[in-house]
Structure formats: C-alpha cells, structure tokens
Amino acid sequence: MVPTAPASLPPLRQDLQLHAGPPDTGGAPSWVLHDPVAHRFFEISWPAFEILSRWSMRESKAIVADVCTRTTLHIGTEDIEELWRFLEQNFLLDQHGPEHTARLQRAGSMHRMGKLSWVLKHYLFFRVPLFRPTSLLNWLSPRMTWCFHPMFWKLLVFLGLAALVGVSFQWDAFVGTFVAYAGWTSVLGIVVSLGFAKVAHEMGHALAAHRHGCRVPQMGVAFMVMMPVLYTDTTDAWKLPSRKARMQIAAAGMATELMLAVVATWAWMWLPDGPARAGAFMLATTTWVLTLVVNLSPFMRFDGYYLLSDAAGISNLHERAFALGRWKLRRVLLGWSDPAPEELSRRATGLLIVFAYLTWIYRLVLFLGIAFLVYHLFFKALGLLLLAVELSWFVVMPVSRELSLWWQGRSNHRWTGASILSTAGLLLGVLALCVPWPRGVQAPAVLSAEQSQWLFAPMAAQIKQLDTRHGHSVSQGQTVIGLTSPDLEQRLAAASVRERSMQWKLAQQPLNADLLGLGPALREQWAAAKAELTGQMALRDQLEVRSGISGRVTRVAPGLQPGVWVRQGEPLVQVVADGPTRIDAYVVNEDMPQIQVGDTARFVPEDWRFSAVNCQVGSLDRVALPHLEHAFLGSPHGGPLPASVDAQGLTVPLHAVFRVRLDRCDGEAAAVLQEKPGVVVIGSSSRSVVGDWIGNAVDLWNRESGL
Structure with missing residues (x-):
C-alpha cells in the first residue's frame, strides 16, 4: 500500500541547502538539494522547487492553489504526495518520535554489514x-x-x-x-x-x-x-x-x-x-x-x-541507464508491461539502454580480468579464494539480485508469449549444459608421413649444384644438393701437403741423421697429419648432401640456387618417404583417462581443401612429453597448446601433454607431401558441459592448492 501525505506536512530539516542547478535536457530550470549530513545531492525539477519554497505553508491544498495561481505550472496534490514520499524516504524531513526513530534504526540495520x-x-x-x-x-x-x-x-x-x-x-x-x-x-x-x-x-x-x-x-x-x-x-x-x-x-x-x-x-x-x-x-x-x-x-x-x-x-547517468536497461530486459524476456522508470524521448531511451548494456559488458570483461589478475598475483590457494570472491561480488551477486526480483514479481504478472519463450529457452539451455552429450576428446594433431627427413647444411658453404625441385623423387643415398667451401678446400690442401711432407720425411728417416734422431715421434706426427687429412676429406664428403630415405622432395628452402651461400645448420630440403602415414595427437592430462587403444578417431585438417581421415588409436604415451615435436602447435608459435621456449629453443608445454599415435587410417591419408595440422576427435564418450566445468574447477583447486 502506497503511503499518503499527512494532512499537515512535517517541516523540512533546517540544515538542508538549495542551490541553482543547470537547465535540464528540455531547457527547464533545475535546482540541487544538498543534504550536508549524508553529503548527498539531489537534483529537483522546477515544480518540486516551487513546492519546496512553499513547504512552510504545511497544507497540500494551499500549496497547490498558490503554485497554480502565481506560476504557469499546473500541479495537484499527487505531486505533493510524491515529493513528500521522496523527502521521507531520504530522511530530509524534520521528524521526531518513536516511529521515526524506528525507521532510522531499520534503515541503519539494512545498511549495516556483517563482519x-x-x-x-x-x-x-x-x-x-x-x-x-x-x-x-x-x-x-x-x-x-x-x-x-x-x-x-x-x-x-x-x-x-x-x-x-x-x-x-x-x-x-x-x-x-x-x-x-x-x-x-x-x-x-x-x-x-x-x-x-x-x-x-x-x-x-x-x-x-x-x-x-x-x-x-x-x-x-x-x-x-x-x-x-x-x-x-x-x-x-x-x-x-x-x-x-x-x-x-x-x-x-x-x-x-x-x-x-x-x-x-x-x-x-x-x-x-x-x-x-x-x-x-x-x-x-x-x-x-x-x-x-x-x-x-x-x-x-x-x-x-x-x-x-x-x-x-543527464545526472546519475549509470543509475538511470541501468534502470531503463533492466526495464527493457524484463519487457523483452518476460513480457512485463510495467511503465518505463522515467519518461524520455524515444531516441534518448534507446541510447541509454544501449549504453547500459555496453557498460554491463565492459564491466563483466573488466571484472573478470581483474579477478584473474588477482589470481596470478598471489600464491595459488589465496589466488583461487580471491578469484572466487571477485566473481561472486561483481558477477554472481548482481545477476542473482535481478533474478530474485524476477521471481518476486511473478505473482503480479501473467504469463505472456515472451515469458513462455524465455522460460523454454532457459530450460533448454540448462538441459543442454547438464545433459551428457557424445562429444569425444578433441585435441590438436598433425598428419604426416611415417618417415620424413630435413636435410641441413653441415657448415657454412656455397651451393654448387641443385638439380632437385619440389615433387622430385629421390632414392636413399642420392646427392640432393652439392655444396662447396673454399675455406674447407684450403684446409684440405694444407692437410694434404702436411701429410705428404711427413710421409717423405718418414721415408728419408733411415738416410738422414737429423730425421733419425726424431725416432718414433716422426711416425706419430705422420699419423696425426694423415688423420687430419682423413677428417678434412670426410668433411668434404658431407658437402654432398644426400637423402637418408627414398621418397619425394616436399619442401625446398626459398631462394636456393647455385652460387647462394647458406649458413651452418640451415634447413635446405625436406624429403618425405612414400608409404604409410601417421597422426600424432597431443592430449592434455585431464582427457587421457577417456582414451583407450582401439578407440575410433577422426582427423579434420585445418585446410578445408583436404578431406577428414578416419583412424584408430594405436598407442598411448604413458609419460608426459618434455617438449613438443611439432613446435608450431605451441602458443609461442601461434598454436593452441600453452607452452614456452626454453634456452635450447625447444617448445616446452606448460601443462602435462601426452602423445597419442593413430594408425590404420583410411585411404585419404595414403599420400602426404607435407605435415598437415588439424584437430582430432577421439571416441564418443558422453560428457556434459557442467560436468566439465566442475571437473576442471576441482582439478584446478587440487593442483593449485597443493591438496
């Protein structure tokens, strides 16, 4: 029941201050009422100002008559009652007595917080x-x-x-x-x-x-x-x-x-x-x-x-926009026909509603970011607790308060088409989240040949011969690239001269007294020179870069041609063997219990031009990988797996990752000229989204808290 103003209006508090305010959006004058005790400011309209300036008359009818006579305004007693309720709710009236004291105590208890x-x-x-x-x-x-x-x-x-x-x-x-x-x-x-x-x-x-x-x-x-x-x-x-x-x-x-x-x-x-x-x-x-x-x-x-x-x-921009945003939300989702919180133009109402929704989205993202930042700033157990506090205070509590208001207002509103659709959508959404769905385990994977080999430059050298191109067939032991190194040739010539010189001295030793005096040391020097020559010749043989497998050339480093210099260790050519293929999937620790040898799997390449491949699980690693063989799957290289690069340049996963080898693939994987990244779905185990959330939360707590 809405309270009505008493026959004799109570006086205003003597400490209230009234200041001239800026014009409102329609150009009408406004005033600001200052409560110095609570240090709060209230913007009031022209009619409210005229009523307050005659409040000492204490009679509603007298105030209405005087305002209508002396100004161009037309007000009624309902305007005075509305202003009286506003003044009373904000304790701006000079009231005394047990009832007023009880109201103050109730208001204080509502704002009093527990420890x-x-x-x-x-x-x-x-x-x-x-x-x-x-x-x-x-x-x-x-x-x-x-x-x-x-x-x-x-x-x-x-x-x-x-x-x-x-x-x-x-x-x-x-x-x-x-x-x-x-x-x-x-x-x-x-x-x-x-x-x-x-x-x-x-x-x-x-x-x-x-x-x-x-x-x-x-x-x-x-x-x-x-x-x-x-x-x-x-x-x-x-x-x-x-x-x-x-x-x-x-x-x-x-x-x-x-x-x-x-x-x-x-x-x-x-x-x-x-x-x-x-x-x-x-x-x-x-x-x-x-x-x-x-x-x-x-x-x-x-x-x-x-x-x-x-x-x-627009004063109190957030509060007024949020009120309109909630009103629009209830109107669209629940079909409530309550009047708007305030009467504004259609354009202003629409802008404020959009502003409210943008603010909510911005704050949600910001508060989530702050929550996760706090989680990482403190030691893990405390970080998890503070993360829960942040999410509860800034996200869960505002949403739960709004839902509570919806529930409380259900008795005052009838079912409408909008509320039926919203309720059905909510139930279907909850059902979709809670019901186990056959989804299988998804993991990043790479389709590649069973055997492949990169050929590298053994030392800094110049390309002398390059006859191979992409797609050319090569046999095991065939020279793919011929290199030359003037520095090596110089060292080889010097070693050859030293070896021949030592060999001549060794042959002349029985005839030369000086050489005879060197004794067995001369033969050791010849052996050392011969070993150095052999080593330099072995290095020259390495300049003939040969394939270790039979297959086809799938990659040639850009810019390779005769006369070009390459650095030591630079990848030059990749050779892929003809024959069977392999698929390596990288599965996180949480999903490993759901995978068994023999489970069906389906590999979907990232490149849409290639078809999916059906396989089976052939083997499971029982030890987590120390580093990723396919480094491009790590996050430092833009991949999906969180990882870091260590001092040796290896891509190390941040969490336990296991390799699952797939075999018995169908004919689509018969010929692979280069590695194909993609996603593999293993098995068809049924899991619910909520179950995953709960399981991940429990695993996170157990892992980070040390329990």
Missing part, C-alpha cells in the same frame, strides 16, 4: 585520506591563474604540434628510447615520473574545483582490489549551476597530463641520456595515453563518466 561483508567490501574498495588541501590550494591558486587563460592553451597546442614535428626528425631514437633504458637509475626515473604525473593529475582536479568556488575537503589514495589509485574529493562540484564548469573540473586532470606530455617531449629532445630523459620519455608517451584510455571510459565512474553525464545533461 565478513565488511571485510570483503573493504578488500574490494576503500579510501585512505592523506591530507586536507585547502591551505595549499589557497596559496597555489593565485599563482596558477595563467593555467586557466585561453591564450595559454592555444600556446600549448602550438608547442605540442611543434614538438611532434621535432620528434619526427628523431623518430628512430624516440621509439628506441624505452628499450635502451634498463638500469636501475632509469627505472627510478620512470617511477618518479609516473608518480609525479598522477599527483599532477589530481592537483589539476583540485585547482579547477577551487577556482570555481568548490570546497575540496580531502585528497588521498583509494585501493581498488588492492591496487592504489589517487583520488580528489570534488563532490561539491554538484553545487555548480554550470555544466561547463563541471566538465572543466572533470577534464582538468587529463588536461594537466597532456600539458606535462608537451613539456616532457621538449625535455626529451634537449636532455642527455639518463634517468631524467627516461622519465621525460614516460611522461611524453605512456602516462597520458594510459590516462586517456582509463579516464575517458564512461563505463566506470572516472572522469569520462562525469564528462559524458554533463555533456548529455
């Missing part, structure tokens, strides 16, 4: 005031008036454009600046510059608010999920009647950092290398870009939100 809720809320967000800047602003403001002069900003724009022109002449040095700074002194300069930029950002807000006559009660640091963020309390800006002035206060922080960026760009061009130049580079690039990216977003209550709110002339 656990208090801890969670203050973990997610809390403020630490550091100082009251009034004295500093009183001293600093007269000395900074030049910052607010239009001519200063015109000059700053000119200097910024000139700085960009100057940097363009040193662009290579500019973009390479950050990479060059790796010492601790440069890191110190970067940290100092970042801190200075953020302090200047907040001081810009404070100076702009002070210039417009607003009180700045405190400045400090706020912690959002334990991440420190400086803040300035400029709530008094709501008292300003000019939206332009509010926008200047909201934009002052970003404008300050842009000013610093221009100065820092000029400083970078003149400073020598060192910490100061590293800090100037950060101020000229990263700090203001990050500031614009974060603060210009209207989806969080940062500077961009207040700029958009004042530019559009």
Whole structure:
C-alpha cells in the first residue's frame, strides 16, 4: 500500500541547502538539494522547487492553489504526495518520535554489514585520506591563474604540434628510447615520473574545483582490489549551476597530463641520456595515453563518466541507464508491461539502454580480468579464494539480485508469449549444459608421413649444384644438393701437403741423421697429419648432401640456387618417404583417462581443401612429453597448446601433454607431401558441459592448492 501525505506536512530539516542547478535536457530550470549530513545531492525539477519554497505553508491544498495561481505550472496534490514520499524516504524531513526513530534504526540495520561483508567490501574498495588541501590550494591558486587563460592553451597546442614535428626528425631514437633504458637509475626515473604525473593529475582536479568556488575537503589514495589509485574529493562540484564548469573540473586532470606530455617531449629532445630523459620519455608517451584510455571510459565512474553525464545533461547517468536497461530486459524476456522508470524521448531511451548494456559488458570483461589478475598475483590457494570472491561480488551477486526480483514479481504478472519463450529457452539451455552429450576428446594433431627427413647444411658453404625441385623423387643415398667451401678446400690442401711432407720425411728417416734422431715421434706426427687429412676429406664428403630415405622432395628452402651461400645448420630440403602415414595427437592430462587403444578417431585438417581421415588409436604415451615435436602447435608459435621456449629453443608445454599415435587410417591419408595440422576427435564418450566445468574447477583447486 502506497503511503499518503499527512494532512499537515512535517517541516523540512533546517540544515538542508538549495542551490541553482543547470537547465535540464528540455531547457527547464533545475535546482540541487544538498543534504550536508549524508553529503548527498539531489537534483529537483522546477515544480518540486516551487513546492519546496512553499513547504512552510504545511497544507497540500494551499500549496497547490498558490503554485497554480502565481506560476504557469499546473500541479495537484499527487505531486505533493510524491515529493513528500521522496523527502521521507531520504530522511530530509524534520521528524521526531518513536516511529521515526524506528525507521532510522531499520534503515541503519539494512545498511549495516556483517563482519565478513565488511571485510570483503573493504578488500574490494576503500579510501585512505592523506591530507586536507585547502591551505595549499589557497596559496597555489593565485599563482596558477595563467593555467586557466585561453591564450595559454592555444600556446600549448602550438608547442605540442611543434614538438611532434621535432620528434619526427628523431623518430628512430624516440621509439628506441624505452628499450635502451634498463638500469636501475632509469627505472627510478620512470617511477618518479609516473608518480609525479598522477599527483599532477589530481592537483589539476583540485585547482579547477577551487577556482570555481568548490570546497575540496580531502585528497588521498583509494585501493581498488588492492591496487592504489589517487583520488580528489570534488563532490561539491554538484553545487555548480554550470555544466561547463563541471566538465572543466572533470577534464582538468587529463588536461594537466597532456600539458606535462608537451613539456616532457621538449625535455626529451634537449636532455642527455639518463634517468631524467627516461622519465621525460614516460611522461611524453605512456602516462597520458594510459590516462586517456582509463579516464575517458564512461563505463566506470572516472572522469569520462562525469564528462559524458554533463555533456548529455543527464545526472546519475549509470543509475538511470541501468534502470531503463533492466526495464527493457524484463519487457523483452518476460513480457512485463510495467511503465518505463522515467519518461524520455524515444531516441534518448534507446541510447541509454544501449549504453547500459555496453557498460554491463565492459564491466563483466573488466571484472573478470581483474579477478584473474588477482589470481596470478598471489600464491595459488589465496589466488583461487580471491578469484572466487571477485566473481561472486561483481558477477554472481548482481545477476542473482535481478533474478530474485524476477521471481518476486511473478505473482503480479501473467504469463505472456515472451515469458513462455524465455522460460523454454532457459530450460533448454540448462538441459543442454547438464545433459551428457557424445562429444569425444578433441585435441590438436598433425598428419604426416611415417618417415620424413630435413636435410641441413653441415657448415657454412656455397651451393654448387641443385638439380632437385619440389615433387622430385629421390632414392636413399642420392646427392640432393652439392655444396662447396673454399675455406674447407684450403684446409684440405694444407692437410694434404702436411701429410705428404711427413710421409717423405718418414721415408728419408733411415738416410738422414737429423730425421733419425726424431725416432718414433716422426711416425706419430705422420699419423696425426694423415688423420687430419682423413677428417678434412670426410668433411668434404658431407658437402654432398644426400637423402637418408627414398621418397619425394616436399619442401625446398626459398631462394636456393647455385652460387647462394647458406649458413651452418640451415634447413635446405625436406624429403618425405612414400608409404604409410601417421597422426600424432597431443592430449592434455585431464582427457587421457577417456582414451583407450582401439578407440575410433577422426582427423579434420585445418585446410578445408583436404578431406577428414578416419583412424584408430594405436598407442598411448604413458609419460608426459618434455617438449613438443611439432613446435608450431605451441602458443609461442601461434598454436593452441600453452607452452614456452626454453634456452635450447625447444617448445616446452606448460601443462602435462601426452602423445597419442593413430594408425590404420583410411585411404585419404595414403599420400602426404607435407605435415598437415588439424584437430582430432577421439571416441564418443558422453560428457556434459557442467560436468566439465566442475571437473576442471576441482582439478584446478587440487593442483593449485597443493591438496
């Protein structure tokens, strides 16, 4: 039952303050009602202002008659009752007595949090005031008036454009600046510059608010999920009647950092290398870009939100957009015919609804990102707990509150076509998630020949002969590429001369007293020279690059032709043997229990021009792979398997991965000229999506918590 206003209206609180506000979207005047106790601001319309200015008359009929007589407005007692309910709900009336005290106690108990809720809320967000800047602003403001002069900003724009022109002449040095700074002194300069930029950002807000006559009660640091963020309390800006002035206060922080960026760009061009130049580079690039990216977003209550709110002339932008978004959602999904939360034009209503949905999507992505960042910042058990807290507070709780309202409102609404379709869709979705479906195990795989070989350059050499091309047949032992190395030929000639010289000396030893005195050592020297010659000749034989298998040439390194130099170890040609093929699937540890030898499998190549291949599981590795044989399946090379590259250049999987070998493939895999990546589906075990989620969550908890 909606309460009605009493015959004699209660008085207003004496401490309330009324300020002129900006015109609304229709051009009508508005006012701002300030509650100094709760430090809350309420924007009221022209009719509400006229009623409040006559509230001392205490009689609804008298107020209605006076407003209708003295103004062009036409109001009724229902307008006074609506305003009275608003004043009473927000405790703006001067009321006393047990009933009023009980209402205050109930309101306090509703907002009173338990110890656990208090801890969670203050973990997610809390403020630490550091100082009251009034004295500093009183001293600093007269000395900074030049910052607010239009001519200063015109000059700053000119200097910024000139700085960009100057940097363009040193662009290579500019973009390479950050990479060059790796010492601790440069890191110190970067940290100092970042801190200075953020302090200047907040001081810009404070100076702009002070210039417009607003009180700045405190400045400090706020912690959002334990991440420190400086803040300035400029709530008094709501008292300003000019939206332009509010926008200047909201934009002052970003404008300050842009000013610093221009100065820092000029400083970078003149400073020598060192910490100061590293800090100037950060101020000229990263700090203001990050500031614009974060603060210009209207989806969080940062500077961009207040700029958009004042530019559009819509106070409480988020709350009003969210109310319309929820109303539209209920109308579409449930068919509820409740009136809109407020009457706006069709275009404004549509824009606010779209804005609400974009904000929800943005916040969902942001909160999920923060949750997983927190998970990785702490040790795993605590990270999992904090991950659950983040997801519960920011995602699960808002959704559950809305669903609870839907459930509570079911008795006041009839079933409609929309609600029937939504309920059926929800049930089908839950059923699809919970019912086990025959899906099998999916894993990345590679189809290749049973035997293949890459031929590499044994040393740095020049191509002498190249008769083979892609698709040519070669036999085992056949020379595929002939190489020559002038350096090797020189060493071989020198070794041959030494060997012949030692052989001659050995033959002359019985006839020469000096050689005879060398004794058996001369024969050992000849043996060493002969071994060196044999080794050099073996190296020359390696320059004849031969195939170790019979097959066909499937790949030839680009640019190979006679006269081209190749480096040692450079891959030159790949030879694939004719005959059977193989398919290697890479299966994660969680899926291995579902695979048995003999299970059917189907390989689907990534290249749609090739047909799928039906096989069976031939063998299973019982030991996790130390590295991936097919490195291109690892994430460092764009593959699907999370991996890293070690010091030896091997691709090492980050989680346990096992190889499953498939055989007895059908005729489509008879001829493979090159490796074909794809996806294999093994078996047809039935699994539900929810079961997978629960299993993965349990495995994650057991693995990360050490249980």
